[in-house]
Amino acid sequence: MVVALCAFTALTCWPAIGGVEIDLAGLVRNWSNGADKIAQLLRPDLTFLPRTVAPMLETLAMAVAGAAFAAIISIPLTLAAARPSNPNPLTRQLVRFCINVNRAVPDLVFATVLVAMVGVGTLPGFLTLFLFDLGVVVKLVSEAVDSADHPYLEAGTAAGGTQAQINRATVLPQSWPLFANQWLYSLELNVRISAILGIVGAGGIGRLLDERRGFFAYDDVSVIILEILVVVVVIEVISNALRRRLR
């Protein structure tokens, strides 16, 4: 099994039979060039920091707004996509199909197309994050709802309740922790993704990153990368602390 896997991997890199060409020699040939860039990156120009504050706040605003709007819309869609809360296979499969299509589109493709549709700026960034989060939350929460036990469904049905009554009064309050967990996770992902969305013109710190890279100002790029790293870690720490309190 392992041997077969190794052989297959090797074969995919053999151009003569249609595999991709991986030019490992390039690593050595261009080494001095790469080392040069790394040396520049290792000397961040901290005086550039003040100019990054406004774009970084824009990035964070896109991340929070996208996650918040997705959170609201995710509630009815998740209930429609989960079997316990929607016994009708037709509407359930329809919602699931739409979500799967949504999830099949990479976030940068969304951003590129949306920039072309609504123009450069934060709006396409926000829309990209909103669509991306919707896919993540609805998919993961509806699957978690599917696999959980719902003994109260039978009681609600036996009492003569409609599915909407049962969902609102029991399924939803029982599923809050599942929702909150994924909402926070999608916020984490947003901060990371939105940092690069600017590269295709969708606003935020990514646009500045792309601009400085265009000027070969690697000392400025280095500052931006470090700043993104710090912000991502901070958001993750906060989100983890909040999630622990949900238990």
Place this chain on the structure above:
Amino acid sequence: MTIQSTTGGAAAETAAPWALSLTDVSVTYPNGTRALKNVSVHIEPGEIVSIVGLSGSGKSTLIRTINGLVPVTSGWVTAGGHDVTRARGRALRELRGHVGMIFQGFNLADRVSVLDNVLVGRFAHTPTIRTVLGLNRAADRELALRALDSVGMLEKVWTRAGALSGGQKQRVAIARALSQEPSVMLADEPVASLDPPTAHAVMNDLARTSSERGLTVLINIHLMDLARQYTQRMIGLRDGELVYDGPAAEATDADFEQIYGRPIQGRDRLGSV
């Protein structure tokens, strides 16, 4: 015979007990299991009946045909003169609103408050839009609180259901069924998950509140002493067939052996406490 669309109001207040009737009822599950075979039984309004049998004998299926949770494959089920077999949609929900049910596993929403769990019993009498917007009527809350009071759980209204003990959970479940102001009370192994002293206390609560309201009661139970002590009439099921029907107090050990299809064992009794 159809259900009148006037729910609540006068009908709910009087809540006259219903007669129940199964005529030649068979249930075959999609996987081919024949859970009930040509069962016919008539229960008078206000009767307290136990259904006895081993697990897998069809007790749970029988009790669920009465509120339509399990559709019958052939035969007829009527409750209070209404045809359960053919009821669909709104008519079925309104019919279920008159039939309270409690379960072995309590079936409460653990993260939801005791009061909101009991308000589930008001579903059939509440417009969906009210529940969805979270606008409970004062009259419904009043009914829920009175039901909680009658099982001694009033001081736990705001507690999460998950924080209660097993006996307390089943009392809340009884309150949920009582808040429906039902005409029939169905109980599916109500004390099988409880320890013996708690089991007796919960059976007492169930019997007392039901008889106070003069309900028709159907209790699935596999313990012979509880069946004799708390019910008037006993129905025995074995492999989906009705094998005994008579007064519960006079059922002999031989009758139970016939229902179980094997000698009496220690675990067939709860024991006195």
